[in-house]
Amino acid sequence: MYRFASFDEPILNRLPQKRVEVNPEIEWVPEKLRRKTPPNIPNLEEQQVVRHFFRLSQMNYGIENGMYPLGSCTMKYNPKICEDIANWRAFTDIHPYQNESTVQGTLQILYELEQMLKEITGMHAFSLQPAAGAHGEFLGMLIVRAYHESMGNEERREVIVPDTAHGTNPASARMVGFDVIEIPSNSEGTVDLKVLEKTLSDKTAALMLTNPNTLGIFESDILEIADMVHDAGALLYYDGANLNAILGKARPGDMGFDIVHLNLHKTFSTPHGGGGPGAGPVGVKESLSKFLPVPRIKKEGNRYVLDYNYPHSVGKVRDFYGNIEVCIKAYVYLLLMGRNGLKEVAEISVLNSNYMKEKLKKSGFYHLPYRDLRKHEFVVSCEPLREKKGVRAIDVAKRLLDYGLHPPTIYFPLIVKEALMIEPTETETKEDLDRYVEALLSIANEDPEIVKEAPSKTPNRRIDEAFAAKNLVLTWKDI
Amino acid sequence: MPFIPNSWIKDEMLKEMGLKSVDELFSDIPESIRINDLNLPDGLSEDEVVKLIDGISRKNKPFPEFLSFAGGGIKPHYIPSAVRHILLRSEFYTSYTPYQPEASQGFLQAMFEYQSVIAELTGMDVANCSLYDMSTSLGEAVRMSIRINGRRRILIPRNISWERKSVLKNYIAGLDAEIVEIEYDKKTGKMSLDDLADKIDNETSCVYIENPNYFGIFEDDVDEISEVVHKKDALMIVGVDLLSLAIAKPPGEYGGDIVISEGRTYGTPMNFGGSSLGIFACKKRFIRNIPGRIIGMTHDIDGNRAFCMTLQTREQHIRRQKATSNICTNENLNALATLVYISLLGSEGLVKLAKKNMENARKLYESLISLPWFKPVFSSSFFNEFVLMSTQDVFYMNRELLKKDIMAGLPLEKEFPELEKCMLFGITELYDENDIAKLISAIKEVYHV
Numbered sequence: 001m002y003r004f005a006s007f008d009e010p011i012l013n014r015l016p017q018k019r020v021e022v023n024p025e026i027e028w029v030p031e032k033l034r035r036k037t038p039p040n041i042p043n044l045e046e047q048q049v050v051r052h053f054f055r056l057s058q059m060n061y062g063i064e065n066g067m068y069p070l071g072s073c074t075m076k077y078n079p080k081i082c083e084d085i086a087n088w089r090a091f092t093d094i095h096p097y098q099n100e101s102t103v104q105g106t107l108q109i110l111y112e113l114e115q116m117l118k119e120i121t122g123m124h125a126f127s128l129q130p131a132a133g134a135h136g137e138f139l140g141m142l143i144v145r146a147y148h149e150s151m152g153n154e155e156r157r158e159v160i161v162p163d164t165a166h167g168t169n170p171a172s173a174r175m176v177g178f179d180v181i182e183i184p185s186n187s188e189g190t191v192d193l194k195v196l197e198k199t200l201s202d203k204t205a206a207l208m209l210t211n212p213n214t215l216g217i218f219e220s221d222i223l224e225i226a227d228m229v230h231d232a233g234a235l236l237y238y239d240g241a242n243l244n245a246i247l248g249k250a251r252p253g254d255m256g257f258d259i260v261h262l263n264l265h266k267t268f269s270t271p272h273g274g275g276g277p278g279a280g281p282v283g284v285k286e287s288l289s290k291f292l293p294v295p296r297i298k299k300e301g302n303r304y305v306l307d308y309n310y311p312h313s314v315g316k317v318r319d320f321y322g323n324i325e326v327c328i329k330a331y332v333y334l335l336l337m338g339r340n341g342l343k344e345v346a347e348i349s350v351l352n353s354n355y356m357k358e359k360l361k362k363s364g365f366y367h368l369p370y371r372d373l374r375k376h377e378f379v380v381s382c383e384p385l386r387e388k389k390g391v392r393a394i395d396v397a398k399r400l401l402d403y404g405l406h407p408p409t410i411y412f413p414l415i416v417k418e419a420l421m422i423e424p425t426e427t428e429t430k431e432d433l434d435r436y437v438e439a440l441l442s443i444a445n446e447d448p449e450i451v452k453e454a455p456s457k458t459p460n461r462r463i464d465e466a467f468a469a470k471n472l473v474l475t476w477k478d479i
Numbered sequence: 480m481p482f483i484p485n486s487w488i489k490d491e492m493l494k495e496m497g498l499k500s501v502d503e504l505f506s507d508i509p510e511s512i513r514i515n516d517l518n519l520p521d522g523l524s525e526d527e528v529v530k531l532i533d534g535i536s537r538k539n540k541p542f543p544e545f546l547s548f549a550g551g552g553i554k555p556h557y558i559p560s561a562v563r564h565i566l567l568r569s570e571f572y573t574s575y576t577p578y579q580p581e582a583s584q585g586f587l588q589a590m591f592e593y594q595s596v597i598a599e600l601t602g603m604d605v606a607n608c609s610l611y612d613m614s615t616s617l618g619e620a621v622r623m624s625i626r627i628n629g630r631r632r633i634l635i636p637r638n639i640s641w642e643r644k645s646v647l648k649n650y651i652a653g654l655d656a657e658i659v660e661i662e663y664d665k666k667t668g669k670m671s672l673d674d675l676a677d678k679i680d681n682e683t684s685c686v687y688i689e690n691p692n693y694f695g696i697f698e699d700d701v702d703e704i705s706e707v708v709h710k711k712d713a714l715m716i717v718g719v720d721l722l723s724l725a726i727a728k729p730p731g732e733y734g735g736d737i738v739i740s741e742g743r744t745y746g747t748p749m750n751f752g753g754s755s756l757g758i759f760a761c762k763k764r765f766i767r768n769i770p771g772r773i774i775g776m777t778h779d780i781d782g783n784r785a786f787c788m789t790l791q792t793r794e795q796h797i798r799r800q801k802a803t804s805n806i807c808t809n810e811n812l813n814a815l816a817t818l819v820y821i822s823l824l825g826s827e828g829l830v831k832l833a834k835k836n837m838e839n840a841r842k843l844y845e846s847l848i849s850l851p852w853f854k855p856v857f858s859s860s861f862f863n864e865f866v867l868m869s870t871q872d873v874f875y876m877n878r879e880l881l882k883k884d885i886m887a888g889l890p891l892e893k894e895f896p897e898l899e900k901c902m903l904f905g906i907t908e909l910y911d912e913n914d915i916a917k918l919i920s921a922i923k924e925v926y927h928v
Contacts, residue, residue: 011588012595024826024833029697032700032702033727039599039600049561061582077482079481081529090541091541093541102539105539108535108538131810132611132806167797168805171804178653180800249513272573274586275811277813318611320751323754335528335531336522336525338519339521344486348485373504407582430485463777463778464779468787474604475591475595
């Protein structure tokens with residue numbers, strides 16, 4: 001069983017420091033702007049710094065420590081070679097304003113990655129520029145806005161999202177100025193067509209949908225939904241957070257989606273970096289391609305070029321061309337997996353998820369609401385546990401840490417009470433899935449007082465988050 | 480299949496679940512849209528992939544094989560080896576957003592330290608733990624300003640990059656706000672105080688300045704600017720080069736309300752403009768309006784010191800459309816790189832580094848103006864970038880230099896028509912006298928001297 005190391009590691013500025021005289025003044029800085037005292041940054045030896053961060057790393061849980069089944073986050077193993085190649089000097093040490101002829105290698109990779117993503121999603125054009133999934137949504141919403149403006153439909157100001165949507169969906173739509181309308185799911189856990197029909201109008205700009213949705217349920221009515229949205233004159237947006245489940249099985253483009261964003265750090269196995277960098281490429285149907293950000297990468301004969309000549313483009317959503325090193329890692333991953341590998345990703349990620357779901361469902365402690373068949377993730381409710389023993393989802397999550405396992409996403413989607421949202425991914429062994437299920441069942445059978453006091457084996461016991469919000473200590477100056 | 484261990488026991492697992500074939504797991508997908516195959520190549524082995532990409536990578540010319548002296552933001556900097564070693568601790572780079580603080584104390588403490596060093600350098604009270612890049616930080620800063628005072632007029636310098644202007648325009652697309660550009664002084668290259676005074680009004684939400692500005696010039700009239708801005712109760716957003724803050728006054732000392740910067744300079748490679756680090760710091764009174772993730776110090780039930788994400792009620796996973804920003808995945812690992820880099824250098828190293836950058840910039844400047852084809856444009860002091868005017872066609876010059884794998888400055892006339900034949904040069908600590916000599920002799924060869 002995995003155990004964290006535990007250190008009383010001081011804050012960086014409390015480490016023993018070298019005594020050095022530092023004079024920041026230099027005549028080339030105009031007198032009025034000259035710094036008189038050096039910044040209050042400690043002066044340390046390299047080995048102190050390395051040991052400090054090494055110790056911190058040992059108090060952190062990553063995929064290589066064990067299973068990390070955060071729902072909708074697709075925490076799969078990140079192949080080492082992807083990381084190595086992205087760190088080759090040929091890729092890291094090139095300047096974004098270098099002449100195209102001196103960066104043909106990177107341009108080729110970006111171009112080919114776009115082609116592969118087009119094939120995987122059934123879309124017609126891609127931009128690799130967005131830095132994250134939510135950034136892709138933001139770009140997608142800018143494109144929705146630009147499209148309706150180009151059609152003279154400025155009054156289309158509503159974006160519809162299901163109540164199971166990721167929080168980023170409504171937040172992105174709002175950022176671009178849309179009013180967000182949330183619609184309730186039906187008893188199957190999917191979009192309620194009758195409610196959708198009533199909600200669609202000549203004010204609707206788009207429907208944002210995740211498919212499979214955050215319950216792990218495939219929206220089987222997707223073709224009807226697409227027709228309804230298009231008949232209403234609106235666009236259909238695909239949140240690609242859950243694409244892992246359908247790689248090589250079905251494509252958003254064929255389902256009728258007009259715009260998609262992908263999360264390269266999820267589906268294409270680039271590391272999540274403790275929160276980023278990721279990458280959120282956006283794909284669109286042909287009629288919307290003119291709105292994509294500049295520059296677009298084009299192939300002219302054997303040459304790759306950056307093309308800025310798109311007068312209808314929305315412009316830029318960030319500096320330069322995208323989180324390039326993340327794109328390179330995803331490209332390497334795609335080359336390793338190939339056509340059959342990707343299909344296998346979908347099949348086994350769905351198999352693993354349903355395998356765990358079956359075992360948990362039978363236990364009686366974890367209730368599976370809505371439709372039985374799930375895709376790559378599933379959501380169970382700890383409500384029976386709460387009723388029987390007063391144990392809540394958060395208690396189960398914290399107790400999992402004592403078993404050396406990372407908890408799933410909890411309390412999401414909001415429509416499931418005491419939710420555990422579990423996404424095992426395809427990269428775990430059957431033994432690891434069994435161990436995880438056994439841990440969940442064992443916790444259900446434990447003395448509830450022990451569970452409610454968990455964790456006890458982590459570097460810190462249960463952390464008081466409310467105190468942090470009430471007593472803001474946000475830098476070492478505040479201590 | 481690589482990385483998919485249960486491939487080999489698929490049938491066994493299906494049997495245990497009472498299923499006959501894996502297709503049953505996909506029966507919820509309408510048949511008309513099911514596909515059997517993707518038109519992609521077959522998977523390759525690791526050694527085949529390495530060989531293939533090695534071939535592709537040879538079509539790139541990295542620094543210093545290709546020697547660029549372009550300013551405008553990105554430049555190559557040395558990254559100490561220890562930075563990479565720490566980033567590659569997989570407990571860091573394969574983890575995700577620290578939703579479970581008990582399992583994430585390492586990254587959480589590091590991000591608390593990151594917030595602390597950014598606050599020290601900028602003179603602000605708080606920093607978030609990263610946005611995407613400096614341009615998106617500007618977008619978020621302006622959105623925050625509008626949230627705070629409800630005004631809709633945004634003043635920005637005319638001399639910022641076109642990319643940044645475009646990003647800003649998109650970030651306020653939904654806010655019905657107006658962007659007004661302030662002229663720079665044609666002689667000094669600094670912000671025109673007269674134009675600022677003319678354009679600021681009671682509807683002005685914020686004024687953005689860059690320091691050093693896009694031409695590399697130190698804006699030293701900051702006290703005057705701050706007075707004008709704050710007299711109108713507007714906010715002052717300052718965009719800085721983090722590197723310059725070791726030797727220049729932090730914006731907190733001259734009235735900056737929000738400070739943004741590009742963290743790439745400290746510890747993240749150029750990566751062809753790849754993932755960066757949007758730094759965002761501000762005064763504590765704006766804390767509930769900040770976009771992005773913030774780490775706070777607290778304690779556990781035993782009373783031991785601990786860290787966790789805080790003020791999450793600002794964020795999208797709680798507040799949905801009412802969140803301060805849609806950001807979720809950010810640039811945390813690059814924030815860690817910046818923290819480690821700053822820790823390795825300390826105040827001593829940071830000051831030395833800034834001075835070295837200025838020294839190299841002056842060497843480059845002197846070498847260029849000693850040639851007959853360059854003359855100064857602005858009279859003010861600069862950091863590590865500067866503008867020169869050429870007597871020659873600058874596009875022709877760069878085309879000819881390209882044959883020797885060199886780029887001189889970045890031509891400015893497309894974005895600034897009045898700066899015809901002007902180039903923005905930039906240099907860092909990574910260049911030595913030989914590199915400068917290489918540029919000078921290459922330029923001489925272009926003009927057959």
